[in-house]
Amino acid sequence: MVTDADERLSRVSGKAIVMVVDRDPHIRELEAHFLEQAGYSILFAGDGDAALVRARSAVPDIVITEILVPRLDGLALCRQLKLDPRTREASVLVFSILAAAGRAREAGADAFLLKPLAEHALIETVRQLLEQRTTRLRSTR
Numbered sequence: 001m002v003t004d005a006d007e008r009l010s011r012v013s014g015k016a017i018v019m020v021v022d023r024d025p026h027i028r029e030l031e032a033h034f035l036e037q038a039g040y041s042i043l044f045a046g047d048g049d050a051a052l053v054r055a056r057s058a059v060p061d062i063v064i065t066e067i068l069v070p071r072l073d074g075l076a077l078c079r080q081l082k083l084d085p086r087t088r089e090a091s092v093l094v095f096s097i098l099a100a101a102g103r104a105r106e107a108g109a110d111a112f113l114l115k116p117l118a119e120h121a122l123i124e125t126v127r128q129l130l131e132q133r134t135t136r137l138r139s140t141r
Helices: 004-013 025-037 048-058 074-083 101-106 119-139
Strands: 017-021 041-045 062-065 091-096 111-114
Touching: 017 025, 017 048, 025 041, 025 119, 041 048, 048 062, 048 074, 062 074, 062 119, 074 091, 074 101, 091 119, 101 111, 111 119
Parallel strands: 017 041, 017 062, 062 091, 091 111
Antiparallel strands: none
8 A cells, every 4th residue: 555655755756646446455456456567656445535535635646436435435526526626637537337437427537447347448548547637737737
């Protein structure tokens, strides 16, 4: 797991920070493995409330969330992240077993992937979101 010191180091080293929010620890570990192999720093949260608190302090570049997480579901988490000035620039990828791409888009998600986990699709989507985010941030400066 990434510590606060690791988060600061990641910002200095240029590594993008990806927060994985999923109720299933095995899915979190598998996603983390793929993302770490691709060169990203990883944060974890097992529920939406914890993810929101962590995102407000760490400000990840991307949040990958399942819809069916406890305490604050992934769609509500997405809405909260997009409304908060501290986190609104973070890209949100909704990754779910539910066929809910339209609902994810309505909540403000930047992308949607349907489970089961496919390494190539996950990494490619994260790469595209980071490119889009970089372009968006450059155009607003």
